[in-house]
Amino acid sequence: MTDPLLIWSYLESGPLLWLTATLVAYWIGDRIFRLSRGKPWFNPVLLSVIVLGALLLATGTPYETYFEGAQFVHFMLGPATVSLALPLHANLKRVRRAALPMALALLAGSLTAVVSALGLAWLLGADVGLLASLAPKSATAPVAIGISEKLGGDPSMTAVLVLLTGMIGAIAVTPMLNALGLRDWRGRGFATGVAAHGVGTARALQVNPTAGAFAGIGMGMNAVLTGLLAPLVLQLFR
Amino acid sequence: MPAIVSGIIVLLLFQLCGEVVSRIFALPLPGPVLAMVALVVGMALSERLLALVRPVASFLLQNLSLLFVPVGVGAVARLSDLSAHALAIGVSLVGSTLLAICVGAVTFEYVARLTGNVDEEEEA
Known part of the structure; x- marks a missing residue:
């Protein structure tokens, strides 16, 4: 029999192990989410991240090694973003009709996200580098990373902040908007996409197809607006 | 050719064009978002394109959380x-x-x- 350590070092050097682990962890997370009947706290992303994070810590595996395997999953974010054309196309007429409320909600939501994120962090003593990493956090990851680079932030930190933003939004959105008594699925989805990009959109798709379609649009529009707003607002806090 | 493969090809080609256009014109819009807009236009023009993309796109969106x-x-x-x-x-x-x-x-x-x-x- 081969030394188990040899097998481990073989597995560690290829993408197979961590790609499989990523899918299995997600499968577990998704099962728990379904068993909980879609309770927002049992967010499948959060659950899989906890499982995988614990595994990495327990085995002393660096993130770079993990990402060798996980990159194949990560890569699909691009084609998945393109796929949002599908719900968008299916709802095109309703989207056109809602142009005015969407435009104003976009402006209000995007501005609130950037100003309050920077304002709160600034009040609590964040330095300029962190503020620059934080400014684009409501935009979808590839855009936010690009903006962060331009502003002198830390792109990999921005990726993490973007994801945390999405998870916070995905967990909080349903109970919060229910408490506010908002019933228009278009507005609920749209605002979620604006503030919590793709992770929020994934949550919206789980809750309601209309909300999902409008979340995809909100995410796309805020990707553009954040590119314009983030540098301007950051000026105020320098 | 299996339908899934052609669907993937369409998505990747749109993304590819989106990335190239976004970089050529230095747009604030990222490639995939640009490609999403272009694909909506494409779907409105061609039923065939819509049918090609639908299975793969639905699959990806159903598992969107995984990708994060x-x-x-x-x-x-x-x-x-x-x-x-x-x-x-x-x-x-x-x-x-x-x-x-x-x-x-x-x-x-x-x-x-x-x-x-x-x-x-x-x-x-």
């Missing part, structure tokens, strides 16, 4: 950087995200009501 897991694990890897500014980051992320969702949703609903813009197609 790798970056999420990155957050665990950067736990020490995050905890160094835990208070500022925590308050800022939670506060701004919740506030932005509320402000956005309330604005939408308020403007929609004010202008009589109801959602006719919404099934109860």
Whole structure:
């Protein structure tokens, strides 16, 4: 029999192990989410991240090694973003009709996200580098990373902040908007996409197809607006 | 050719063109978002394109959450950087995200009501 350590070092050097682990962890997370009947706290992303994070810590595996395997999953974010054309196309007429409320909600939501994120962090003593990493956090990851680079932030930190933003939004959105008594699925989805990009959109798709379609649009529009707003607002806090 | 393969080809080709156009013109719009807009136009023009993309696109969107897991694990890897500014980051992320969702949703609903813009197609 081969030394188990040899097998481990073989597995560690290829993408197979961590790609499989990523899918299995997600499968577990998704099962728990379904068993909980879609309770927002049992967010499948959060659950899989906890499982995988614990595994990495327990085995002393660096993130770079993990990402060798996980990159194949990560890569699909691009084609998945393109796929949002599908719900968008299916709802095109309703989207056109809602142009005015969407435009104003976009402006209000995007501005609130950037100003309050920077304002709160600034009040609590964040330095300029962190503020620059934080400014684009409501935009979808590839855009936010690009903006962060331009502003002198830390792109990999921005990726993490973007994801945390999405998870916070995905967990909080349903109970919060229910408490506010908002019933228009278009507005609920749209605002979620604006503030919590793709992770929020994934949550919206789980809750309601209309909300999902409008979340995809909100995410796309805020990707553009954040590119314009983030540098301007950051000026105020320098 | 299996339908899934042609669907993947369409998505990748659109993304590829989106990335190239976004870079050539130095647009603030990222490649995939540009490609999404272009694909909506394409779908409106061609039923065939819509049929080609539908199976793969539905599959990807049904599993959209999965695709965020790798970056999420990155957050665990950067736990020490995050905890160094835990208070500022925590308050800022939670506060701004919740506030932005509320402000956005309330604005939408308020403007929609004010202008009589109801959602006719919404099934109860």
